[in-house]
Amino acid sequence: MRLSPNKIEFLAEKLLEMIERDSRLHIQTNSDLVYRAIADTIYDDMRTEDQIETEVEELLKQHLGEIRAMEMDYGALRAKMKREIARKQGFVL
Secondary structure, three states, X not given: OOOOHHHHHHXXXXXXXXXXXXXXXXXXXXXXXXXXXXXXXXXXXXHHHHHHHHHHHHHHHHOHHHHHHOOOOHHHHHHHHHHHHHHHOOOOO
């Protein structure tokens, strides 16, 4: 999923607000640090997903002839490969 930096900042802000409103949770540090940790985590996840996308594209390029010869659904194969690579890396899409 593609998110703009503004959208990531917005989501981080909303998540921080949810945490602060939840009476079961108590932030024991500066809320700015929690906000930054949330935003950084989202950015890191996006980078990981980009790396998975790159790996999938490379694999598909390597086997493009075979995919065409067998008349495979490129989109379905791409999605399946992405899920499988993510699963092997312990990453949840």
